[in-house]
Amino acid sequence: GAGVSQSPRYKVAKRGQDVALRCDPISGHVSLFWYQQALGQGPEFLTYFQNEAQLDKSGLPSDRFFAERPEGSVSTLKIQRTQQEDSAVYLCASSVTGPTTQETQYFGPGTRLLVL
């Protein structure tokens, strides 16, 4: 079946612009995660959804970052007034169930964001 998909794959933004990154998880997956991966580093947690509920947003670096999953499937990560330090790959992952079991997280290909 189809895996996790993300769009766009690449995004170039001018400093100060707003961007929206989309994630389509595997159909039926309850949990959805966003991670930020800087060049040469491991992914870092941003936020977590169980269905439409955002249960953890402790990793969002500032109030310029906002994520939503209104119908419990597709999710959007929005970054307002982008800064150069926001340049990174943004990875989305989904897993079958909720947080009570340790389930495999399946990653999307990522959106590479470059802020000029």
Place this chain on the structure above:
Amino acid sequence: GENVEQHPSTLSVQEGDSAVIKCTYSDSASNYFPWYKQELGKRPQLIIDIRSNVGEKKDQRIAVTLNKTAKHFSLHITETQPEDSAVYFCAAVEYGNKLVFGAGTILRVKS
């Protein structure tokens, strides 16, 4: 919160040799430890995982060992092949299924 350290940062081996990557974690409550392989420009892909009630797990040429007392776990790849060249990340799970990753190991298999 959880902190995961991974070493070495780079590892070069000759084709056919074994490769070992080690990770330590800080939170004794963590109980799930996946390993991901990421090729350049590609998504991280799970290659093996281990839960804290198990000390070792094998899948063909790949094995993972876990020492809960010492809070460290290791990835072992035997009979390495050029296609094993990639960046490998270890991770530990905090509450809520949140993955905390190590910084990664660049593995180069020379043919």
